[in-house]
Amino acid sequence: MRTVNKRIVFLVVIAIIFFVFVDILMFSMFSHSEEYAMNSKNSHLFSNGVLVNAGTIKDTNGVALASSKNGKRYYSSDSVVREAMLHALGDDKGYISGGVENTFRKELCGYNIVTGVTSTSNPTLYLTLDSQISADAYEKLGEHKGCIIVANYKTGKIIAMATSPSYDIYNVPDDIEDNEKYEGVYIDRIFKGLYTPGSTFKTVTSLAAIENISDIYDQTFTCNGSYKYDDGEIICMDTHGTLTFQQALNRSCNVAFAQIANEVGASKLESAFNESGLANSYETPDRITTQASSFGDIDKSSKSQVGWTGIGQYKTLVNPYAYLIYMCAIANGGTAYKPYYVDYSKTSGGRYLYQAQGVDSGVKINSDYAKQLKELMRSDVRDYYGDYMFGNVTMCGKSGTAQVEGQDNSNSLFVGFSYDDSFPYASVAVVENAGAGLKYAGQLTADIMNEIYNKSN
Amino acid sequence: METTKNTRMYFGRPGNFYGFITFVVMIALTAYQIIMSYLVLKQEKDDFAKLLIFFVSYMFIEWIYFIVVGVIKNRQISLEIIAFALSSISLFITASINPSSALTQFASIVLGLFVFIFMIEFMKDTTRTSFMRMPMALAALGLLAITILLASYKNGAKNWIYIGGVSIQPSEFAKIAFVYVGAATLDKLQSTRSLTMYVLFAVACVGLLGLMSDFGAALIYFATFIIMAFMRSGDFRTIIMVCAAALIGGIIILTMRPYILTRFKTYRHIWEYIDEGGFQQTRSLIYAASGGFFGVGIGNGYLRDVFAASEDLVFCLVCEELGMLTGFLILITIALMALGTAYNARYSRSSFFTIASCAAAGMIIVQTSLNVFGVTDFIPMTGVTLPFISQGGSSMISCWGLLAFIKAADARTYGLSLSHTKERRQLR
Numbered sequence: 076m077r078t079v080n081k082r083i084v085f086l087v088v089i090a091i092i093f094f095v096f097v098d099i100l101m102f103s104m105f106s107h108s109e110e111y112a113m114n115s116k117n118s119h120l121f122s123n124g125v126l127v128n129a130g131t132i133k134d135t136n137g138v139a140l141a142s143s144k145n146g147k148r149y150y151s152s153d154s155v156v157r158e159a160m161l162h163a164l165g166d167d168k169g170y171i172s173g174g175v176e177n178t179f180r181k182e183l184c185g186y187n188i189v190t191g192v193t194s195t196s197n198p199t200l201y202l203t204l205d206s207q208i209s210a211d212a213y214e215k216l217g218e219h220k221g222c223i224i225v226a227n228y229k230t231g232k233i234i235a236m237a238t239s240p241s242y243d244i245y246n247v248p249d250d251i252e253d254n255e256k257y258e259g260v261y262i263d264r265i266f267k268g269l270y271t272p273g274s275t276f277k278t279v280t281s282l283a284a285i286e287n288i289s290d291i292y293d294q295t296f297t298c299n300g301s302y303k304y305d306d307g308e309i310i311c312m313d314t315h316g317t318l319t320f321q322q323a324l325n326r327s328c329n330v331a332f333a334q335i336a337n338e339v340g341a342s343k344l345e346s347a348f349n350e351s352g353l354a355n356s357y358e359t360p361d362r363i364t365t366q367a368s369s370f371g372d373i374d375k376s377s378k379s380q381v382g383w384t385g386i387g388q389y390k391t392l393v394n395p396y397a398y399l400i401y402m403c404a405i406a407n408g409g410t411a412y413k414p415y416y417v418d419y420s421k422t423s424g425g426r427y428l429y430q431a432q433g434v435d436s437g438v439k440i441n442s443d444y445a446k447q448l449k450e451l452m453r454s455d456v457r458d459y460y461g462d463y464m465f466g467n468v469t470m471c472g473k474s475g476t477a478q479v480e481g482q483d484n485s486n487s488l489f490v491g492f493s494y495d496d497s498f499p500y501a502s503v504a505v506v507e508n509a510g511a512g513l514k515y516a517g518q519l520t521a522d523i524m525n526e527i528y529n530k531s532n
Numbered sequence: 533m534e535t536t537k538n539t540r541m542y543f544g545r546p547g548n549f550y551g552f553i554t555f556v557v558m559i560a561l562t563a564y565q566i567i568m569s570y571l572v573l574k575q576e577k578d579d580f581a582k583l584l585i586f587f588v589s590y591m592f593i594e595w596i597y598f599i600v601v602g603v604i605k606n607r608q609i610s611l612e613i614i615a616f617a618l619s620s621i622s623l624f625i626t627a628s629i630n631p632s633s634a635l636t637q638f639a640s641i642v643l644g645l646f647v648f649i650f651m652i653e654f655m656k657d658t659t660r661t662s663f664m665r666m667p668m669a670l671a672a673l674g675l676l677a678i679t680i681l682l683a684s685y686k687n688g689a690k691n692w693i694y695i696g697g698v699s700i701q702p703s704e705f706a707k708i709a710f711v712y713v714g715a716a717t718l719d720k721l722q723s724t725r726s727l728t729m730y731v732l733f734a735v736a737c738v739g740l741l742g743l744m745s746d747f748g749a750a751l752i753y754f755a756t757f758i759i760m761a762f763m764r765s766g767d768f769r770t771i772i773m774v775c776a777a778a779l780i781g782g783i784i785i786l787t788m789r790p791y792i793l794t795r796f797k798t799y800r801h802i803w804e805y806i807d808e809g810g811f812q813q814t815r816s817l818i819y820a821a822s823g824g825f826f827g828v829g830i831g832n833g834y835l836r837d838v839f840a841a842s843e844d845l846v847f848c849l850v851c852e853e854l855g856m857l858t859g860f861l862i863l864i865t866i867a868l869m870a871l872g873t874a875y876n877a878r879y880s881r882s883s884f885f886t887i888a889s890c891a892a893a894g895m896i897i898v899q900t901s902l903n904v905f906g907v908t909d910f911i912p913m914t915g916v917t918l919p920f921i922s923q924g925g926s927s928m929i930s931c932w933g934l935l936a937f938i939k940a941a942d943a944r945t946y947g948l949s950l951s952h953t954k955e956r957r958q959l960r
Contacts (some may be wrong), residue, residue, distance in 0.1 A: 079883040082763045083874045086890040089759070090870035093897050097863045100908055104820060104856065111821035116806060116814065118834040119822045191824020191855075193832075 105188060112186050115169075119192040120184055122146065125167040126176050129183040130198040132164060134206040135234070135418070140164060141176065143197070150244055156206050158241040159213035162263040163204060163416060167244060170261040175200065175417055178362040182420035182429040198428050200420040203232035208530065212523050213237035216506060219515075221486075222264040222395055223504040224414070225523055228403035228492060231360075231412030231433050234500065235523055238264045266365045269392040270505055273477030274327040274512065275490045276387025278405070281324055281451060283339040283347035285444045291320050296331035307379025309333040309386070324451050325459035327474070329386045336385020341375035344385060351401045352411075352438035353393050360415035360434050368393040387475060395503045398490055402501040404438045405452070406471070406492035409445040411436050453494050460513055466525040467532075469494040474512030484508045487515035498528060551602075554609065558598050561617055562591055568624045568830065575831040579631040586638040590623060593642065608944055611872070612648075614865060615935055618920035619644070619928065621862070625849065626923045628831050629842045633923065636698075640925035644932030651708075651936035656946060658882055665716035669733055672709035675702035676740040683744065690744040703741060703749050704926035707895065708933035710737055710753060711760075715888035715937075718764040727764075742785070747792075748906075748914030752899050754778060759894040763887045796912040812838055813909045816848035820856060820908075827855030842923035844915050847904045862921060866900050869893065873938045880941040881948070889941030892934040 104111075111117075115124045131142040140160050141150050148167070150157050165174020176183065185198035212223045212235050222238040240260045242248055251257045262268065272279075284291045298315035301308055311329040315322075323331035336344055348354055348370045356367035371390025373380045383389035396414065403411035412433040420429040440448075452471035456462060462469070472491025479486055487509040492501035502520050509515040569587040573580055594616050602609045619641045626637040655661050679702045682693045692699050717730045734757040741750035762771050786792055802810030802817075819835035822828065833852040835841050841849050851859035873893035877886045896919045903922070906913040917927040919934075939945050 078766060079763060079886050080878050082766050083877050083886065083890055085759060085762050086870060086874045086877075086894055089894055089897055090867050090874065093870070093901055094864070094867040096901070096905065096910070097860065097867065100905065100910060101856075101860050104817070104851075104908065107817075108821035108824075108856075111817045114814070114818045117818045117822055119819075119828070187824070188821075188856075189825045191826070191828060191852075192822040193824065193826075193828050 108188050109181060109186050112192055113180050113184065117192070124169060126180060126183070128192075129176070129180070130185060130200055130420070132175060132183070132200050132202065134202050134204050136205060136207075137201075138206050140202070140206055151206065153210065154243050154245070155210045155214055157243050157245065159210040159237045160204075160206055161241045161244060162238050162265075163202065163209075163236065166261070171263065173263050173266055173361070173363040175202070175361070179417055179420065179429065185420075185422050185428055198420050198422045200429070201418040203234060203416050203418045203431075204236065205234050205527070205530070208235040208523060208526050209237050211526060212519065213239060213241065215519050215522060219509050220259070220264070220507040221505045221509075221516075222268065223502065223516075223519055223523060224265050224395055224399050225500055225502040225520075225527065226399055226403065226414035227499050228406040228411060228501040229496075229499040231403070231414045232418070232431075233414045233416040234527055236265055236416065238262075238268075263363075264505070265395045266359070266363045267394075268505075269366055269368065269394055270486060270488065271477040271479060272387035272391060272393045272398075273475030273486065273488055274329075274387055275398075275473050275475035275488045276385070276391060276393070277324055277327060277332050278401075278448065278452065278473050278490065279348055279351055279353065279387075280332050280336050280339070280344060280385040281320075282351060282440070282444060282448055283344045284320065284335050285447050286347060286441070287339050287343050288335070291335075295319055296323055296328065296334055298328050298330040300330075302330040302333055302382070304378040304382065306377050307383075309379065309382045321451055321454055324473070325455050329388075332386045333379075333382030336381050337378050339385075341373065341381045341384070344381070345370050348391070350438075350440060352404065352436055353397045353401055355397060355437070357396060357400070357413055357436065359396070359413055360431055361417050365396045366394050368397050388478065395505060399501060399503045400436045400438055402490050402492050402503060404436070404440050405445050405448050406499065406501050407445075409438075409440040409442040411438055449494070452491065456491070460517065464513075464517065465521045467528050468498065468500075468521075468524045470521070470524065472517070472520070474517050476510070476512040479508075482508045484510045485512075487512045487517075489513065489516035489520045491520060493524065498531070500524060500527060550608065554598070554602060554613070557610075557613055558595070561594070561613065561620075564617075565591055565620050565624075568620070571830050572624050572628045576627065576631050579627075579634070583627050583631060583634055586623065586627065586634055590620060590638065590641070593645070597645070607947075608942075611869070611935065611939055611942075614869060615648075615920060615932065618862065618865070619932075621850065621854070621858075622846075622921050622923060622928065624830060625842050625846065625853075625921075628853075629836050630923065636925050637923060637928070640928040641932075643925075644929040647708075647929055648932040648936045648939070651933060652940050652945060655885075655936070655940045658884065661884060662716055665713050668709045668716070669713040672706040672713060673733070673736055673740070675706045675709070676737060676744075678702060680740060680743055685745075691741075691746045691749070698925075701924070701926035703744070703746060704924075704930035705933075706737065707752070707756075707930050710734075711756065711888055711891045711895065711934065711937055714757065714760040714891060715884050718760060718883075718887055731761075748902055748916035751902060751914065752895060752916065755898040756891050756895045760887055760891045763883075763890055799912040800909065802909050810909075812840065812845055813907060813913060816845045816907045817909070820848040820851035820859070823852035823855050825855050825857045827851070827853050827858065829853060840915070843917055844903065844913070844922070845907050846918050846922045848907055850921065862918075863900065863904060866896060866919070869938070870897050873941065876938075876942040879943045881943060881946070885937070885941040888937040892937035896931070896934060 115121045120128045127146050127148050128143050132140045165171050165176040183200050216239040220239050224236040226233040240257050295317050297317050298311055300314040301310050309329050315328045318331055353368045357365045369392050400411050413436045415431050418431050421427050456470045456472055471494050475488035477486040487506040489504045504516040504520045506515040601607050623637050627634040683690045691701055691703050717726055738750050738753050798805045798809030802813040806814045815838045830853045835849045835852050870893040873889050877889045880886045899916055902914050902916045903918040905911045917924055919931045
């Protein structure tokens, strides 16, 4: 009997082992609970993989863009707003990889382990975007594909963005898969698009020139409409005659910039490209991985190739988001935050589930060079494009008309920012297959910048 | 027998709070059950009257038991209160998910309670207990053999037989006999012959379960056998050798029948087979997490729509609808019950009760582990029930039967005081 009693310890050991494993299970389940609950198979929150029970998404003015009621998801009642916000919010099939409803699922559902999915304190997620201005920008893109993005260069907050083509989530077009009009509709061009920069790239070549050519402001360049190298010819849009560096940028002289590019040299031009941050793929604060731009694989000994690269018309491809960072950095004295559009998420009880913080983009341009570049781009508008075009905004910028093979018209680009620190906005706009840079993208930028200006004053 | 003072656990002894505490626990339990009844009835309008009768009857039975056994007979009834509480969860879940099965579940609990009372009464007489071991062994083997002959395959295992429209799982009842036979054989006879006989009996049982493809049950029987063998021999080497032999045997079976392995191919890969082999486990985890600490409320869950939700997946169903705190509280209760068994087993009337109670508690722990860690993908899912909580009549009755062994090992059950047993032992 006594010996048997001693062996009872076996049961104690089993019970203790069981107890330990229960603790491990508890720890495992508690620490993974959010991940489990947020699975798209969870019918409490999803229906056929679509998030149906989640908090409200509001724009910077408190306008509701998406909300849930009785297991259904409702979007803005304005179809233009719905189309303009599609890429920012995400689609209901999960084709658009970015999109708050996907990337900010947790902050939108407000899951916490105590209340589970029953959370009566459905959170509200605020965007930095102004949905009305974005919708206006989207409308102005019209039938053209393209995109526009405007951000505060001091804080990184994106106030307006639109990408086209888009579609109405309530009325998905039947021909979305095969109509050419909707080609690339699931791609947010701002984050994932790549464009030939055209003359806007002269801002990069200028940066290289400022950095590497000490007497660049004293040099003059002669344009006879074209310039012949041994292995090719650079064509200019005009016969500009003799120009200073600043005038060459103002008038976007290809001949002058091809010479400047060759004077700098391909390697240093590429260094400036890297320094501008254009080469990077960014992890945005909104959890989107952007498409990395590429300088292009060129023959660095070929003067015509270097020349064409220097005027943004060779193999270089740039991403609008990265371009915006570069613009912000120039405007902001050489450094910039990564632009973002999710501001914060808060439960009805006032608990913050997410709060955006400025994340440094890593771009670091010498502040003196940035300042020079800022003045140069200011002179583009002041001395050449005309301040009247931009209304109340003291604009700095550079237009680009990028020829793309197989397109009837050029892509129209405009990159720029407000000179005035009290209205700190930078922008990048691309209107595809439209024509001259200033006429389309420039005008679009001017309109949106003024709308923002008027709304903020 | 000196039953007057020491065993007066409840109202007889001034300054003894056991009685008062038990009364308070009963009130709390009833309050909980009233709330649960209300929440279930609110959603089950069609079966309102029927379910109301079951719920009220259930609480009535609890109070009758408390008054008769606890107050009048002055016995400690904490073990039964735990079993009542756990069983009621199964009743509420069954009523909420399959109202048509609520009667079966209710009847099974009542039947289980009678089995419990009967077994305790039966084991009062140790001579009778010892004498009955052979018939019990035959009963266990008979039950399993009948299953092989009559059962049809259901969910990959051949362990159900149908009698007069009622489906029963004989391997569940055989568990009681298995523990009984093991404890009775090892208690009395130390000869090699009896030990050999018992080993053969255990091998036969496990083998029959293997033939039914009920590997979960086979594993439970095997683990229980190990516990009993250790209790008797105290020899770790033997235990390790038996385990090694079983392991080798298992490997041989798997090499000969590799298709068995396909069952386990999703183990640790459930998220890759989220809509195939990992369907039940992934949904279980997703919905358990959805419940949070306090649950989404009974009837508001989604796991209930998944196959075997109230049986194999019931732990996660409880987590989803009643909350993870309730889920883990159940597991902790079961662990504490085993520790309590170990504590009381020291003062049992004979080593039969010590071995039987430890084997029964061990069996419950092993079965709980297979169920809970299986559904959460810690181990391969074997499809066993969660003791007392899963829907299923046979399983419920068997659990109450096993509980009788635990109860019988507590000397106070038979009106003896713990100190009395101690004294008696010292006299030996």
